[in-house]
Amino acid sequence: MAVQEAVRSSEELRKQGNELYKRGKFEDAVPVYKRAAESAPTDAAPVSNLAAAYFELGQYDVCMAACKTASELLAPQSGSTDAVALAKLQKLLIREAKAALNTAQLDRAERVLLALPASEDTAAMEKCVGQLRKAQAGDAKGVLSKLILELPRCKPMIRNVPEYFHFGHDTPESLYGVNDEVLRTERKKISFLFGGIGDARNLHRTMDGKCFHFTVVDHKPAAIARDILVLLMLDEISKNASVHALEDNQMIAIICLYYTYLAPIMPDWVYHMLQTYIAKAMSALESPAEFPTFLDVPQLYRAGVSSILREWQSEVQEEYPTKRVRLEAIRQRLRDRTQRTLRTGKLGLEAPKDCEKQEAFYRATGVLFMEFGGKPMHGTQLNAAYSEFDEKSPDTFNAELLEGLDTAWRTNVTLVDLEWQRNREGWDGSPETAASHMDINVLHNPFEFAMKLAEERTGMSEGEGMFHRMLNWFHSVARAMKQLQGRYKIEVCVGDVNSVLEQVRYGVVGHRSDQQNAKTTGVGGQPALAAPSDLHTEELSEYPLAYDRIHLSNIPDYVGGSLSSFLYALPVTYTGDFSYITSCCLRNPPLFRTPRHFTNEYVGLSDSSDLAKLFHAKMEPLQFPEDAPLVMSEYIQWHRCDSSTNFADLISRPELEAWLYRLFLKLAIPKERKSRDFVLIYSPLNLTAYVRLCNHLHDIGYPAHWIGSVLSSILSGTITCKARPPRSDPLDILEVQNEARREAIEQCTAPFVAELSTLLSMWQQAGALPFGILSTALPDIELVHKYSVTFDAIPDLVAETPSFVLLLFDAELLPPGSNSIRKFLLSDEKADLSSRGKAIRERGLHVISTWDWHRGSKTATFWLRRDVLESVISGHRWGPAIWRTDNWTIQGMPQRMEDVRDLGVWLQD
Template sequence: MAETIRKNGNQLYRLGKLTEEAAGVEYEKAAALAPNDPTPLSNLSSVKFELGEYFNSAKYINKAFQLHDTQDKTEASERKEMMLVERLAKCLYSRASTNDILAAASGQDASAHRMLMLDRLPRLMTNLDNLTEYYAIGHDSCSPQDSVALMFCGSGDARNVFTTLVMMGIEEVMQKKQLCKNLHITLVDTNAAAIARTLIFFEMMAVHMVNTSLGTPALTDSGAILAYLYASQVVPAAVQAKLQLHIRGLIHALTKVDKPPQDWLYLPPATRTAVVHVLRRWQDPPRDSSYSSRAIRRTTSIMYGHDRRREPEPGFELDRKSFDDFGVVLPSKGFAERNDRPLYVLMEEYRTGSSAAKQKLAAHIDENWVTNVTMIDFDYSEARNNANDPLYPMFDDEAKVPSIEKVSRAKGALESVGDFLETTAMMIARIAGANRLIVEARVGEMTDVMERLRWDCLDGRSPSPDAEINPAKFPRKYDRIHMSNIPDYIGGLFPVAMYARPLLREKDEANLRFTVLLNPPEFRNHKDFQSEYLVLHDDNAIKNHFAMARIPGYTKGVDNPEGYSHLDSMDFVTEGYIVWQRCAFKKLARGKDLLARPALEKWLHAFFLKICVPFPRSTVTMSPVYTPLNLTAFVRLVAHLSGIGYPAHWLSGILSDLCSGTIKTTARAPRAVITTPEHIDAANPQVEMSTAPWAAELSTLVSIWSPLLKFGLTVPRGLLVAPNEIAEYSVSFLHLRDNSQLRLPHFVLVFWKAPKGGAAPPPGSHLSMPPIFIRRQGLSQRPSKDSDRNKQCQIHR
C-alpha cells in the first residue's frame, strides 16, 4: 500500500503538483505506512528542495541516511545515497549566500565589493557622448507635495521644488499649524549646471528676504531680476550685474569657506567641485559671437516668435508682441526707468507703433543686454558645436510657467514669474527660519544615486559630528520620489521598480511619480508600457514582484477644464503624471504569488532576449523608445527575485543555462518596437536557442556579482571565473563624422584578428559604416584555451 501511494505521489510530482493535496501529502502517507523505507523520505526531500525549502529538504535527507545505514548495501542503494549526498550539498550551498561562502574563504567584504561594482560597471548601454544634456527650463507640470522627505530627480529648473515649498507654506498659513516637524529635500540632477542654477536662485531668494526685512530700496526690482534669470534667455545689463555678484559670492562660499552658502543647504564634496566649475564658466563666458545677445535673441525670435498656434492668455498680450518683435520680454516702465533710462524712452516710442523706434530698440537691446549664461552649459555646447541648442525662451513654455492659482496674470509674464519666486523666497524663509528645512543638492545619475543610497554607499553621507549639518542623519527613505520624465531615457518602468521603489518609506501614502513625455503615442495603454519595459504586464504580478501598485490616472476633464476627472481606462497619451504607490514587501508564497517555474523561465528568458536581441530602432523618429539596459539589469533582476522568495536552484539553473550558451525556451525576442501583452502571452513551442554570443559577458557579470547574491550558484565547473582572471579594457573614439547620434546606445564594436581573418575591411564597408549604430551588445570575448593566459575580457566602453 505504501508503494502504491508513493507511485501516486510520483505522478503528481511529474505534473508539478507539489503543494496542498499533492505529491508531498502522498509521500508523507507512504512514509507513515513504511517507516523503515528511506525512499518516501528521499521523495519528500525532493519535494521540499523543489519548493525552495532547503532546511526541510536537508532534514528529510538526514532521516533517509539513517535508514540507509540500517540496511544492507547494494549497488542501487549506494546510487540512491549518492543522489542524496548531491542534493544535500545543493541544499547547504543554496541556503548560504555566495557572499557568506566567499567571505569565509577569502575574507571579502560585501560593501567594498558593491562599491567597486557601482564605480566600475555601467548599468546602461554605452554611448559615445561623455557629456549630459542640459535643459535650463523644465517642461513638466508642477506637483505640490506635503511630506517630510522628498526626492526630486532631474530637478532641472527646480519648478517642482519651488512649488512644493510654496504650497506647503500656504497650507500651513491657512491651517495655522505646521504640517511637519522637519522637511528634507534631496535634489538630484545629472548635470551640474542645473544644480548650480538652483543654488543661484536659493542665494538670490535669501538676499531678497534680507532686503525685505530691512526694507532696502533694492527690493523694488528683485522680482523682475529673479524672473528674467529664471525664464528669459537674454536679460538687461542690471540683471547680469546682480547675477555676477551672486556667482562671485557662491564661488567664495564653496571654495574659501567651510560653511555652505545657507545653513539649510548641503552639497557633498564632489557636487561642490562640479558646481564651482560651472559657476566659473558662467563668471567668464566665452567671447564667441554665437553666444552674443544678438545671436541668441534672433535665433529664438525666428524659432519661437510669431507663434499663433495659441493665443496668449489675458495679461500677456504686450509680452507676446515684444517677444515676437525682439525675442525678449520687455521690463516694466519702472524697472526700465530705474535701471536703463534710454531703454525707457525707446520703449515709450515703440509703444506708439513706430517702425523706426522698433529698429532703435532692437539695436539698444543688442548693444546693452546680455545672454543669460545660466541657460547654457558651455562645456556641452562647445562639444556639440551648437551654442543655441540648449536655450529655450519664456514663451516656449508659457502655459507651464509656475504660478499660484494664476495670481498676477494681469500684470504680465515677468511679474507673474516674479511673484511666484518672491513667494517661494518667503516660504523658504518661513520653513528654514524655524530650523525645519534641509536641502541636499547632488550632481549624479538618478539610478546610481538611488542604488548607492539604498546600500549605504553614497558619497557625502558619512558622519560629520563637527559640522552644523550631519549628513549621516539624512533620511534613506522618502515619502515622495519625483522623477520627471527621466525613465523615458533609462529603461522606463524597470529603473522605477528596481531603484526608486526600495527608497519609499513603508507607509501607505508613500508613492513615486514620473511622466512619459518622449514617446506616449507609442503605447496604447499601461499594459503596453509595462510589457515593453518589464516584460510583465499583469498589475497583480507587478504588485507581487515589486511591491508597488499604480494609482489610476488623472487627466484634464472635458466638463471641468480647471479640475481633473478620474479615468480608469484612458488613452495613455492623455495621462499626466503616472503615480505608483508602495505596497508591503513580502516573501512570495508558492502556488499563490510565485510564478510557476516554466513561467519564471519564460519571463527571464524574454527579458534576457529583449536586452540582447532588441527590435531595430529608427534613429530619426520623433518619439523614440530607447532600449538602453545592458546585462547588469538582468543580473540585478535575478538578485531581486531571489530576495522575494524564488528558489535558489531555479535561478541558478537559469543563469547556468544562459552562461553555458544554450537554452530551451518558449520565450521569443521582440517582434516589434513595442513588446505587447499579446507577444508576452503567446503560447510558443519550446525551441533550443543559442545564447553563445552573450555567454562570455553574462558569465563575467555573474562572476563579478556572485559575492552579492543571496544564494549559492550551482553551475558547472569552470563556468565562473575568479576576479583576477577578468580584464577591463577602455576604447576611445576620435573624430566621429556624425555627432548628431552620439547619445544613442546602438552600435557594435567589432574586433578583427588580422592573422586569422586577413586584412581588416576598409573604411566605409558594412563593418565600419559611419556611424556604427546597429546595437552595442555588451561585446565580450573569451580567448582560446591555448592563449598565454586564459582571461575573460569584458568591454565596458
C-alpha cells in the first residue's frame, strides 16, 4: 500500500513538474521532479524529467549525471523486447550526448554515441565531435588571433581609402572631472581609449590626475602623424611651468603649434619650424629612444606614419601650393556661411567677441592673423593691411599684398593626406581633374575652436585675441603634461577601433608583449584584470587590459551603431557606474527621436531590461530631455553592469530565438535604401557580427543549445519564425513590437548558408564557439579555403559606403542586368513568389558579405568552403559579381567562375 501511495505521489508530482516545464519554468520544475524521484526511487521517469529540465537550464553536467542514473534504471527493461523502454533509453542517451557536446566533453560524447543506432541525429553529433576534437588539438589562440587580425568586420567599400578628418568639431571635454569617483578607484592607473582621435582635443583636455594610460586610435596614419607632431610641440612647451616666462624656443613652439593646429597656411619661417619637428619625428621613428618617454609609437605602425611625414616634407607643398589652399579656404568658408544662413535663417556667432575682426580677415583672405598683447606679430606690410582692414568692405583688401603672401607663406601640409586626395570620387589621375576634384577640406572655422574652449570654461581670457586664447589653452595642456611627468603613457594605434578593442579583449594586440598577452584573457573570454601596482614605472610598463572610459566620437554611425559598441567596446570597459563608453550620432541625428530609436535600428531591441540581459549594458540617464531636438547629437554614456546570469534573469528561450532570427534577417537582408543620401543610415556589418554575437551570448551564460539550435536552423536552409527582414528605415519600434502578432512562416536562408557555415567552422576552430552545432552543413576546417578574383572593371561611383557584397550566382536564373535583387532574397509577403524567384532563392546564388577589396588591382579576396566553390565552378552559367546592399543592384559586370583563384587552405596560407 505504501509503495502504491509513493507511486501515485510521484506521478502527481511529475504532472506538476510537467506543467511548469511546458510553461518554461524549468527552475521551478527541478525541485518538483526531485521530490517525484525521491518518492519513487526505482522509477526512471522523474529522473529523466529532471535531466530534461537541467538540460533546458544549461546545467549540462548535472543533466548528464541525471541521464546516467535514469539510463541505469531503464537498462533492465530495455534489455528485453520492450520497445518503449528502448526508445526512452535512446532519448536519454541522445540528451546526454548533446549535453557532453555543449561542454566539449568529447570522450564522454563518443562513449554515449557508440551505444546509439545510426541516425541523422547521431551523424550530426559524430561530425560535431570530430570538429571539436580538431579545435581542441589545434592552436586555438593562434586561430583566434588570425581571425581577429585577418577577417574584416564590415562589408568593404569599393572606393575604400578612408577619409582624413584633420580637424574635429567637439567641444574639448575631459573624460573625468576634478571630483570624479573614478579617481578614487583602488587601481593606481586610470586608462582611457580615444577612438577616432582626430585632432586629439579631448585627449588634451583629459590630461590631469594620477597615473594614466591613454590609447589613441585612428584609421588614418595621417591623423596619428599630426598628433605626434602636436605632442612633440607640447612637450617642448611643457619644459617651462609659467606662461609668463616662456623662453624663445618655447614661444616659437607655441606659434608653430598655433598655425599647425588651426590654419590652412602659415608664415614661411613657421613652415620651416614645422619641418624641423617633422624631421625630429621621422628620426624618432627610426630610433625609439628619441621619442619622449610618455609616447609609445609601436613598430607596427611606424612605416605608415613615416610615409605620411615624408609626403609632408615636400610633395604636399608642391601639389598644394599656398595660393590654391588659401583660395580654397575662402571659398569653403563662404559656402559654409551661406549654407548655415539657408538652414537657420541667421548667421549665428562665428567668433568670440574679441576675435571678430580676425575672423572676418580670415574669411576674406584665408590668413589667420596673429597678435599678442594687442600687438600684431607679422611683417610691417601685413600688420598695416590688417590695421586698415574694414570688416564691412572686405573686398577692398590689397590684392597685391595677397599675391606676395602666396609667395612668402606656405601650406599647412599636415592638413593633407595624399592617399585620400588621390582617391576621391571623380579623379582619374589627370591634372585637369586634380584641379577640380582634389581641393583639401578647409571647411573648418578656426575661431569655432576658441568658442568651444569658452563653452568648457577653460580659463581663456577675453579681450586678448585668438592667439592669446590658444596660448593659454596650449600651455594648460603642457602644464598638465609637466605635472604628470613619469605618470602617463600615450599609446598610439593605427586602424579600425573595433579591431583594436577586440585585440585588447583577447590578448592579441600585435605590438604588446607576449608577457602582457598571456595575462589578458580570463574566464569566458573576459579580460583578466591585473592587480594594481604601487610603482608608477611598473604601472606604465603594463598595457591596460580594460579601460575606465572609452570615447568613440561618432564612429558607431559608420561601423554598426549600438551593436558594434556593445560587442567590442563594452566588454573591455570596467564594470560599475564610474566607467563607461560614450559616443554620439552626427551622420543622421534627425532620424532618431530618442536613444531607444537609435538602439532599435542597430540592435533590433529598445527595452532597457533586454539590453541589460543581453549585453550587460545600462545607459546613463540623460542630462537633457529625451525628446529634445537632435538628441542623438549629444554624447550618451553606456555602462557595463554586473548583470545576473541566473537562468531566471536571462530573457526566455522563445524571446532569444525571436531576436536572433530578427537580427540575422536584418544583417543578411538590410532594408532597401538610396545609395546616396545626406542622412543615409549605414548597414555595414557582415555576418561575422552574427557569429561574434553568438560567442558573446555563450560567454555571458546563455545555454549553448539555445544558440546552437538557431544556428542549426539557419544552416538547414529554412527557418520558421515571426520575424521578417526590416520594412522600415530606420527600424521602427512598433515594427518590432508588432512582430509577435504576425504569423510564423518558413523563410529560406539558403543564399547565406555557404558563408555562415564557413565562418562558424572558423570560429569553432578558434575555440570561440566551444559547443555543439548539430548540423551536417558545418564543413571541416580543412575545407575552408581563401580565394581571390580580379574584375575587369568596377565603377567607383557612389562607392564610399560599406554596402558591397560578393555574389556567386546563376546568370541564367538571375541575369546581371536585373533590378533590385532583394525581392529574390525575401521569403515573406514582399517576396517574388514565382517559380523563378523560388529557384533563385533556393539554388541560384550564394551571398558573401565577408570579403576584402583591393582597389588598385580590382581584386576581391574571400573565404569559403571548397565544396561549395567546386559545385558552381564547373557550371558555365555561374559567375562572381559585386552587388550593393543599399539599392540591391549590381555594381559592375561579373567575371567567370574560372577566373576565381584558389589561394589554399585558410589555416595554411
